[in-house]
Amino acid sequence: MPRDRERLAAREALARARRVVFFTGAGVSAESGLATFRDAGGLWEGVRPERVATPEAFAEDPAFVWRFYLARRAAAAATSPNPAHRAMAEYARSDHREVAVVTQNVDGLHQVAGSANVLELHGSLWRTRCEACGAVAEDRATSFSEVPPRCRCGGMLRPDIVWFGEALPPTVFQAASQAARRCEVCVVVGTSAVVYPAAGIPYEAARAGARILVVNAEETEHAREADWFLEGKAGEILPDFL
Numbered sequence: 001m002p003r004d005r006e007r008l009a010a011r012e013a014l015a016r017a018r019r020v021v022f023f024t025g026a027g028v029s030a031e032s033g034l035a036t037f038r039d040a041g042g043l044w045e046g047v048r049p050e051r052v053a054t055p056e057a058f059a060e061d062p063a064f065v066w067r068f069y070l071a072r073r074a075a076a077a078a079t080s081p082n083p084a085h086r087a088m089a090e091y092a093r094s095d096h097r098e099v100a101v102v103t104q105n106v107d108g109l110h111q112v113a114g115s116a117n118v119l120e121l122h123g124s125l126w127r128t129r130c131e132a133c134g135a136v137a138e139d140r141a142t143s144f145s146e147v148p149p150r151c152r153c154g155g156m157l158r159p160d161i162v163w164f165g166e167a168l169p170p171t172v173f174q175a176a177s178q179a180a181r182r183c184e185v186c187v188v189v190g191t192s193a194v195v196y197p198a199a200g201i202p203y204e205a206a207r208a209g210a211r212i213l214v215v216n217a218e219e220t221e222h223a224r225e226a227d228w229f230l231e232g233k234a235g236e237i238l239p240d241f242l
């Protein structure tokens, strides 16, 4: 489809849709100044994921893992939502739409932008979980007097983030799957979509009959299979689109 007609068709589908899922990744926060994972200069270029994003890495060197997440907290705390986050939040406010933001991001910027129904598949930078008693708590500190920090029960606290080899939080994943199966349009934004099971969400939507729009800075597998692909920066494309 020629580019202009492609844009028009996607725009019309979104204007009409009553149930929409935004499936987002690190590319959405790139224009807020946060590094993605797999782009040049991305987080996984600086450190191997096995060293900071597995339960084994945490067991071996919890202080090293915490320093990585404290640096990410500090970076996230210093930023604010960009026009892409805001456009998605605004789109959900208009009309009587049922909108879910299913995100792989842990930075909390969708919520700061005002999105109400945010399903965080990979956890949150802003929560800790006790290794001993399992207690989950909100925590916005960017430094601790003792690293790793301790729970009131004496157990070691870890970031409440899903690491490689761990299951996604079941209730969040179920809610995301359900939203995907119900939606008319699934907009996939700023993700390489190579990490499963999260990356399966748009396929679930497509199998249930949804149209798929991909907005991404580069072509991805999802982009090749989508109904519409808009190549470029989410913060430039989405405000105009939504």
Ligand code: OAD
Pocket (backbone or CB within 6 Å): 024, 025, 026, 027, 028, 030, 031, 036, 037, 038, 039, 042, 049, 053, 104, 105, 122, 162, 163, 164, 189, 190, 191, 192, 193, 194, 195, 215, 216, 217, 218, 220, 232, 233, 234, 235
């Ligand atoms: P990636 O770094 O893998 O992919 C980011 C994607 O966003 C790439 O395809 C970029 O081309 C695109 N991108 C960059 N800037 C953009 C912009 N301004 N507008 C639109 N697109 C842009 O990040 P994710 O797909 O989020 O998991 O990575 C998925 C998961 O892998 C993460 O949740 C994380 C990581 O390992 C865990 O830590 C469990």
